[in-house]
Amino acid sequence: MSFNTYGQMFRVTTWGESHGPALGATVDGCPPGISLSEADIQPWLDLRRPGLNKLTTQRQEPDKVRILSGVFEGQSTGTPIQLMIENADQQSRDYGAIAQAFRPGHADLTYHQKYGLRDHRGGGRSSARETAARVAAGGVARAVLGVLCPGLRITGYMVQMGTKHIDRSRFDRDEILRNDFFVPDAGVVAEWEAYLRHIRSDQQNSVGAVVEVVAEGVPAGLGAPVYGKLDADLAAAMMSINAVKGVEIGEGMAAAALTGVENADEMRMGPEGIAFLSNHAGGILGGISTGQPVVVRFAVKPTSSILTPRRSVNTAGEDVDVITRGRHDPCVGIRAVPVGEAMMACVLLDHLLRDRGQTGGARGLIG
Numbered sequence: 001m002s003f004n005t006y007g008q009m010f011r012v013t014t015w016g017e018s019h020g021p022a023l024g025a026t027v028d029g030c031p032p033g034i035s036l037s038e039a040d041i042q043p044w045l046d047l048r049r050p051g052l053n054k055l056t057t058q059r060q061e062p063d064k065v066r067i068l069s070g071v072f073e074g075q076s077t078g079t080p081i082q083l084m085i086e087n088a089d090q091q092s093r094d095y096g097a098i099a100q101a102f103r104p105g106h107a108d109l110t111y112h113q114k115y116g117l118r119d120h121r122g123g124g125r126s127s128a129r130e131t132a133a134r135v136a137a138g139g140v141a142r143a144v145l146g147v148l149c150p151g152l153r154i155t156g157y158m159v160q161m162g163t164k165h166i167d168r169s170r171f172d173r174d175e176i177l178r179n180d181f182f183v184p185d186a187g188v189v190a191e192w193e194a195y196l197r198h199i200r201s202d203q204q205n206s207v208g209a210v211v212e213v214v215a216e217g218v219p220a221g222l223g224a225p226v227y228g229k230l231d232a233d234l235a236a237a238m239m240s241i242n243a244v245k246g247v248e249i250g251e252g253m254a255a256a257a258l259t260g261v262e263n264a265d266e267m268r269m270g271p272e273g274i275a276f277l278s279n280h281a282g283g284i285l286g287g288i289s290t291g292q293p294v295v296v297r298f299a300v301k302p303t304s305s306i307l308t309p310r311r312s313v314n315t316a317g318e319d320v321d322v323i324t325r326g327r328h329d330p331c332v333g334i335r336a337v338p339v340g341e342a343m344m345a346c347v348l349l350d351h352l353l354r355d356r357g358q359t360g361g362a363r364g365l366i367g
Helices: 038-048 092-098 108-115 128-148 173-178 186-202 230-239 252-257 333-359
Strands: 011-016 022-028 065-069 081-086 153-161 209-216 244-249 267-270 273-276 294-300 310-313 319-322
Touching: 011 128, 022 128, 038 065, 038 128, 038 333, 081 128, 128 333, 153 173, 153 186, 153 333, 209 333, 230 244, 230 294, 230 333, 244 252, 294 333
Parallel strands: none
Antiparallel strands: 011 022, 022 081, 065 081, 153 209, 209 294, 244 294, 267 273, 310 319
């Protein structure tokens, strides 16, 4: 049994390894007649690809996507769409020293324990490079959502890096793509850069991050009780991203400190229907979207591949010290932003198609 596929109606299967010849995704369930080309997908990959700035890995990958099937004369045919991204800058020799040793904090040990073998070159399937395939599939999902739900807008950004937080009073959506951190607060950029350079260069270390992804214009009614909840599928999708260790919807863990009076999102009738007075629920109640913005946050752990020696063991059961050389992100959370956006797009499209199949888009009228 294999578990490389997610989604029900819009199904994505990713394949390939960090240091293999290529990686990619097979997308099944894309409706026919959607305008689609490599040019529609490439901009999202360009946001994620390595080597864009000095604060991320210097592995130079063009991440050029190729559509091998499922598109004819610029339109989706309704058949599986095969997406391929060739690997161009592998330096597998960097991993020779850990071929028989396990990096603490990485999946080396568990892959060996489960399968009896592992691809030590960059971590194979456990590498963050696998997420390029997700971003490509997310590009397809965005193209479909642009037709079926044109008012929907997905925006991801960092809200925390290590001990540093944004100031939400200075939130500026236009700032997100102006800096190297995907951060909506221009006031923290210089401080964050100095902090990350200190972590990487002076301490030979890495640091974690928190990414927030918001989807606006989500129709009410997506998701189904009790085992097809929208928030459950979003949580699973975000948690499946390599290096993610925690997911929140709306207030998330902070809801435990609120009272019922504070947490409940009150309502009033407005000129365009129901108007919510707050959004502590993150746009989802009972596993079903309310029509408010859907808000998801996920925590990314520090990169496990660092130059500081760490105590571990090898396959012979001997105690060893591990130093991981090569080109690694000092904060993998930076490039996780477009990955989170892609997963949001794929899950929302999957639930939109599932809802159309179950209810035909019928909605309960209020008022």
